[in-house]
Amino acid sequence: MENILEIKNLKVDFATFRGTAHVLDIEDLCVREGEIYGIAGESGSGKSILALSILNLITPPGRIAQGQVIFSGRDLLKLHPREMNGIRGEEIAMIFQDPMASLNPVLTVGQQMVITIRQHRKISAKEAEKEAKRRFEDVKLPDPDTTFKKYPHELSGGMRQRVLIALALSCGAKLLIADEATRALDVTIQAGILDLLRELRKNNGTTILLITNSLGVAAQMCDRVGILYTGKILEEAPVRDIFKKPSHPYTKALIDAVPTANLKDQRLPNIGGFVPDPIDLPAGCTFGPRCPHVMEVCRRTKPERIGIGPDHFASCHLAKKSGDDNG
Amino acid sequence: MHPATSQRKAVMIMAELLKTVNLKKYFPVRGGLFQRPVAWVHALDGVSIQIDEGESLGVVGESGCGKSTLARVITGIYDATSGDILFKGKSIFSKGATHYKSIREDVQIVFQDPYWSLNPRLRVMDILYEPLENSKKYRGVNKAAKARELMELVGLDPEKAGEYPHEFSGGQRQRIAIARALATDPKLLILDEPTSAVDTLSQAQVLNLLADLYRTRNVSYMLISHDLAVVQYICRTIAVMYLGQVVESGRIEDVFENPLHPYTMALFSAIPSISPDNTRERIILEGNVPSAVNPPKGCRFHTRCPEAKPECSNVVPELKDYGNGHSAACIRI
Numbered sequence: 240m241e242n243i244l245e246i247k248n249l250k251v252d253f254a255t256f257r258g259t260a261h262v263l264d265i266e267d268l269c270v271r272e273g274e275i276y277g278i279a280g281e282s283g284s285g286k287s288i289l290a291l292s293i294l295n296l297i298t299p300p301g302r303i304a305q306g307q308v309i310f311s312g313r314d315l316l317k318l319h320p321r322e323m324n325g326i327r328g329e330e331i332a333m334i335f336q337d338p339m340a341s342l343n344p345v346l347t348v349g350q351q352m353v354i355t356i357r358q359h360r361k362i363s364a365k366e367a368e369k370e371a372k373r374r375f376e377d378v379k380l381p382d383p384d385t386t387f388k389k390y391p392h393e394l395s396g397g398m399r400q401r402v403l404i405a406l407a408l409s410c411g412a413k414l415l416i417a418d419e420a421t422r423a424l425d426v427t428i429q430a431g432i433l434d435l436l437r438e439l440r441k442n443n444g445t446t447i448l449l450i451t452n453s454l455g456v457a458a459q460m461c462d463r464v465g466i467l468y469t470g471k472i473l474e475e476a477p478v479r480d481i482f483k484k485p486s487h488p489y490t491k492a493l494i495d496a497v498p499t500a501n502l503k504d505q506r507l508p509n510i511g512g513f514v515p516d517p518i519d520l521p522a523g524c525t526f527g528p529r530c531p532h533v534m535e536v537c538r539r540t541k542p543e544r545i546g547i548g549p550d551h552f553a554s555c556h557l558a559k560k561s562g563d564d565n566g
Numbered sequence: 567m568h569p570a571t572s573q574r575k576a577v578m579i580m581a582e583l584l585k586t587v588n589l590k591k592y593f594p595v596r597g598g599l600f601q602r603p604v605a606w607v608h609a610l611d612g613v614s615i616q617i618d619e620g621e622s623l624g625v626v627g628e629s630g631c632g633k634s635t636l637a638r639v640i641t642g643i644y645d646a647t648s649g650d651i652l653f654k655g656k657s658i659f660s661k662g663a664t665h666y667k668s669i670r671e672d673v674q675i676v677f678q679d680p681y682w683s684l685n686p687r688l689r690v691m692d693i694l695y696e697p698l699e700n701s702k703k704y705r706g707v708n709k710a711a712k713a714r715e716l717m718e719l720v721g722l723d724p725e726k727a728g729e730y731p732h733e734f735s736g737g738q739r740q741r742i743a744i745a746r747a748l749a750t751d752p753k754l755l756i757l758d759e760p761t762s763a764v765d766t767l768s769q770a771q772v773l774n775l776l777a778d779l780y781r782t783r784n785v786s787y788m789l790i791s792h793d794l795a796v797v798q799y800i801c802r803t804i805a806v807m808y809l810g811q812v813v814e815s816g817r818i819e820d821v822f823e824n825p826l827h828p829y830t831m832a833l834f835s836a837i838p839s840i841s842p843d844n845t846r847e848r849i850i851l852e853g854n855v856p857s858a859v860n861p862p863k864g865c866r867f868h869t870r871c872p873e874a875k876p877e878c879s880n881v882v883p884e885l886k887d888y889g890n891g892h893s894a895a896c897i898r899i
Contacts, residue, residue, distance in 0.1 A: 281765040281766060281767065282765055381853070395854040395855075397854060398854065425628040425629055425792065425855075426628070426792065426794075426833065426836040426837055426838075427628060427832055427833060427836045427850075427851045428628075428854075429836065429838075430835070430836035430838075430848055430850055430851075431850050431851070433838070434848070434850055452765075452766070453838065454766070454840045455837065455838030455839055455840050456838045458838065458839065458840045458841060458842045459838040459839065459842070460838075478842045479842050479843070482840060482841065482842050483842075492767060493766055493767065494840065495770075496766050496767050496769065496770035497766065497795060497840050498769075498770070498773055498795045498796055498798070498799035498800075499795060499798065499799070506774050506777070507770040507771075507773055507774055507799075508770065509770065509771055509774060510767050510770075511771075513735050514765075
């Protein structure tokens with residue numbers, strides 16, 4: 240499969256009164272055509288900044304300090320703003336966490352669909368309305384004709400999220416960025432939305448970059464998963480390897496911290512400490528101060544990203560290069 | 567077995583701590599010129615739950631099912647519309663305001679978001695001492711010493727008793743909230759989504775603390791959560807709520823291994839497991855949770871139930887016991 244998105248050496252800084260906050264530092268991230276790639280991380284790990292920087296939507300005091308975001312062969316960070324506007328929505332679409340905040344409360348969802356569609360395509364309002372209702376059907380909104388005339392506040396959380404997905408897909412985007420798209424929803428509603436995303440990938444071949452703080456969602460949805468911490472991808476692997484053979488101590492800690500029934504009456508492993516201040520990141524490995532296996536070298540040298548198996552990468556001094564085990 | 571021992575054991579198992587009887591809470595929907603109630607939100611509609619001494623009950627359900635309202639009615643934040651709450655067998659409404667006040671010390675609550683539930687203008691020691699100020703039992707207790715004791719109990723550095731909440735992380739703030747709830751040495755701790763606002767790694771620490779406190783102190787839990795993994799980890803009994811009613815309850819292993827109510831099955835099947843090999847069939851519920859202003863007639867779940875029959879829209883199913891305290895409200899079983 241070909242890479243639809245490649246991110247190289249991307250660094251995002253935020254200028255604050257206390258100093259520069261280094262919130263994102265992605266060495267190498269590729270999303271392949273037709274896959275669901277998951278970015279999992281705790282709050283403050285830089286997940287949303289990653290999504291925004293792909294669309295070149297970082298605004299001051301933030302700035303993209305360096306790097307490339309290559310989408311279908313073009314570096315998005317070098318495009319003219321007008322060209323970039325053509326990419327947003329038409330080729331890359333995004334759905335956000337809070338659907339109420341992303342919809343316009345004074346327009347019906349149908350009007351918003353028509354405006355979006357006509358922004359990108361020269362068709363009549365009638366045709367756009369037909370198209371909108373067809374999209375509503377795609378996302379399984381009940382009774383598209385009635386839904387079309389409703390205002391966002393008249394819809395439930397799950398339905399609003401479906402409207403957002405319909406909006407995002409209304410212009411046939413190839414890459415869909417879902418930034419915590421199901422966080423505000425109940426599990427039963429979440430299950431429906433996740434099912435819908437899976438179907439969209441299957442039927443339309445839409446590539447999905449799924450950003451989530453839930454390891455469960457990542458495990459059930461993704462083909463490959465990257466684990467984000469302090470703006471860096473500490474480990475990346477196919478979904479089974481991440482959960483069955485985690486290599487980075489942080490990934491292990493995250494997985495072990497999920498409570499299950501079999502763990503009853505056992506203590507959950509305790510990783511102390513906090514996510515470090517992005518203004519004052521520790522030298523060497525940023526997880527070092529909390530890592531149970533920290534070594535002297537971790538405090539001094541930044542670990543390199545090394546391949547430890549097929550498609551499996553980790554940035555840790557303890558990780559062994561593939562093939563090293565036997566030699 | 568020595569007769570006295572067996573008797574004591576029986577007493578220990580049976581000792582009921584808190585019981586709600588057909589508890590109802592309706593909120594008015596006001597409208598018109600004089601803002602009179604024009605409709606009622608049926609937030610709790612006949613909830614009967616029981617927590618025994620030393621037990622831990624998990625209350626689960628989707629948002630809007632009334633689980634937080636239940637916590638708030640039990641703690642007296644909201645008044646009940648009708649029904650009764652028995653604490654140690656006595657109605658907390660029976661003797662008027664004084665008795666109601668006296669159980670405040672015995673029933674404490676930890677709220678969901680420690681960023682909102684702690685007063686930002688108070689030092690931690692003042693936050694921890696506040697519940698004691700209204701209590702005769704603790705008159706003359708040394709404030710700093712008590713704060714130190716409570717902070718040690720929840721694994722915080724007692725040297726930080728003079729700091730303000732913003733100087734602590736989310737997980738630590740939740741520990742402060744737990745310490746405050748434990749200040750009056752309560753018999754029942756109500757935990758309203760205690761870990762949903764903290765990160766995975768901090769959640770593990772808070773859960774460890776709750777499990778430790780449960781083992782070492784004579785305290786019962788009522789844990790409200792939408793995260794079934796958390797409930798499974800902490801609790802021994804569970805009640806599943808839907809639209810203001812309990813649809814299924816029982817020992818946690820019975821309910822998880824053999825869910826009886828179609829809603830419980832759908833809810834359990836919707837939890838994303840962290841095992842990527844999980845091939846469990848998902849039951850996707852159609853439609854949305856109906857409005858609690860006009861709850862559906864008959865079984866409240868029939869509008870979304872994958873196995874609904876015509877009679878479900880007429881007959882109100884009763885909560886029936888299917889053995890070992892495992893009960894469910896569905897006519898199909």
